[in-house]
Amino acid sequence: MSVHTHKCEVVYFHPDRNHRLLASQVLKVGLRRIVDNQYLFQEIKWVNRARYLGLYYGPDSPxxxxxxxxxxxxxxxxxxxxxxxxxxxxxxxxxxxxxxxxxxxxxxxxxxxxxxxxxxxxxxxxxxxxxxxxxxxxxxxxxxxxxxxxxxxxxxxxxxxxxxxxxxxxxxxxxxxxxxxxxxxxxxxxxxxxxxxxxxxxxxxxxxxxxxxxxxxxxxxxxxxxxxxxxxxxxxxxxxxxxxxxxxxxxxxxxxxxxxxxxxxxxxxxxxWVNPRLHVQPREFVSDGAKPGVKMCRYTHWMGLPQHTTSYIPMVVYTSLLRFRLGAWALEVNRPTGRPREQRWCRVCNHPNSVEDEYHVLMECVGYAEVRANFARLGVVQGATMLQIMSIEDQLGLARIIHGIRRTRLSMMGRT
Ligand SMILES: [Zn+2]
Structure with a gap:
């Protein structure tokens, strides 16, 4: 049998650590190597871990x-x-x-x-x-x-x-x-x-x-x-x-x-996801630290199951949609800064009593009326719920509108 000596290692299995240490000092394991028609003794390296069939293991660790x-x-x-x-x-x-x-x-x-x-x-x-x-x-x-x-x-x-x-x-x-x-x-x-x-x-x-x-x-x-x-x-x-x-x-x-x-x-x-806590409407949800939390509640009532995986959507626009769905936009509602929820007003419309949450941004805020007008072209009917809008077939169109809202929001907040 011929083997590649550089790929050979010695792992010594014995339950007693001291015994293994001693063995490594005393025992020499080697293979004969042919050099110029002569056999040379090639000592094989002792290791604590070796790879066998793609996995590393040894006697020191489970x-x-x-x-x-x-x-x-x-x-x-x-x-x-x-x-x-x-x-x-x-x-x-x-x-x-x-x-x-x-x-x-x-x-x-x-x-x-x-x-x-x-x-x-x-x-x-x-x-x-x-x-x-x-x-x-x-x-x-x-x-x-x-x-x-x-x-x-x-x-x-x-x-x-x-x-x-x-x-x-x-x-x-x-x-x-x-x-x-x-x-x-x-x-x-x-x-x-x-x-x-x-x-x-x-x-x-x-x-x-x-x-x-x-x-x-x-x-x-x-x-x-x-x-x-x-x-x-x-x-x-x-x-x-x-x-x-x-x-x-x-x-x-x-x-x-x-x-x-x-x-x-x-x-x-x-x-x-089937917890009765999620039956509460997101705006009535009381965050008490227990799970599931308000983000899951909003996701269930407002976003619904993702429908975008089969469409082609350019990444810039896609990111706006994904971050919106995950509740990751820097909306006032997502930035507590010590204020109770009802004081996290929308700084775009400055409407009293309007908490800036995902629903407000997509469905209510007058600041985005122009962008929102494009919904009609996607076949969204009057009176459609947010869940219906988020689930429409034209996810590319939806993503573009949401991206448009995000850009409008950033420019109105004095940021580019
Ligand atoms: Zn607003």
Whole structure:
């Protein structure tokens, strides 16, 4: 056998750290190298972490630490994709999101079948909060890999910070990476189920046996994967008090219904969007710090689901639309500066009692009457609600009007 000596490294696995240190000083590992028809002894370097099949690991850190390198690579890829698409004028949602999936998400999911269950359980295996919420979305936001996803979406919407990331993800029809990870993990499970009479299947069965022996409390792969199913309420129907061997057999031949499992996850990620708090009209909404908040309320009542992803809209105009929908314009209502809500008057029309919010700007303020006249040309009928206007088919026309309002506003506020 011939190998590339520069690509070889020695990793010594032993539970005792001192033993490993000693071994590294005493043992010499080498390969013979042919130089000028002579064999030379080439010593191989000792390392604490090495890359094998694309993932880095070693005896000093838990297996999940292989995501350290994936995180760095994913972050580099993200900045590279953003700057490349920007230079070509292609940093628009439809194209950028596809590039994210193929270039960045692929890195952030490499080997997830093995390391993913640990991260999935960071969301799943925790008690609900006092209001009975699962809080999966908030916990997903704490994941650094999802942080890369969030930074990408923020750049796409040209917003520095969004008060609520739920709006940002919904605006682009995205879900935290965990949904993709869960899909890959349980697809892998199903592949192992189907691989009967294969060596992987035997390993898989041993994993299940070990997990059942500890009632899935261990940290082995099988325990984590099965615990995930239990948390999601998708624990397979197996005889509870059957013999261990019988239960192992049943589980090892049970395919997971991935569609149903993903649906449960999505429902829990979206739990706040069906909260009764959102039934209140935005202007009557009392912000008390609890979730969901007023931004979600305005988004639901005024903006509606995004309709712009299929249209071509030039980026300058698009940015105005996206920032408007996300409640990221510097409207008075979005700038508390210590004033109660009813004192955040519109400085464009200076009308008493007119709080400058997204509704006022689009539907009420006399300052934009001229720009608003263009709605008739887009087929907007008299008496249409804001939700209807925001959902019209001609999203390019809508974006142009909203951009026009923004420019008028900036010039009237004495800014260019
Ligand atoms: Zn006004």
């Amino acid at each position: 297996f999940e630490s292989c995501t350290d390198e994936l995180f760095d690579a994913g972050q580099r890829a993200m900045y590279a994709v953003i700057s490349k698409l920007r230079r070509k004028g292609l940093f628009i949602p439809r194209i950028a999101l596809r590039c994210f999936d193929s270039q960045i998400r692929a890195i952030l999911s490499y080997g997830v079948q093995v390391w993913g269950p640990h991260f999935l359980l960071q969301l799943l295996d925790r008690p609900r909060d006092i209001q009975g919420r699962y809080c999966y979305f908030d916990r997903a936001m704490e994941d650094r890999m999802v942080g890369i996803q969030r930074t990408f979406l923020r750049s796409l919407a040209s917003v520095g910070r969004v008060p609520d990331n739920r709006l940002l993800f919904r605006e682009f029809g995205q879900q935290p990476l965990h949904i993709h990870w869960a899909t890959l993990i349980y697809r892998f499970w199903n592949k192992l189920v189907k691989a009967k009479n294969n060596i992987f299947h035997n390993v898989f069965r041993e994993e299940i046996r070990m997990a059942l022996l500890s009632d899935c409390t261990g940290s082995s792969w099988g325990s984590l994967v099965l615990r995930g199913l239990r948390c999601l309420g998708h624990w397979p129907d197996i005889p509870v008090d059957g013999e261990l061997e019988v239960r192992v057999n049943v589980l090892a031949s049970k395919e997971i219904n991935i569609d149903a499992l993903v649906l449960t996850l999505k429902e829990r990620f979206d739990e706040d």
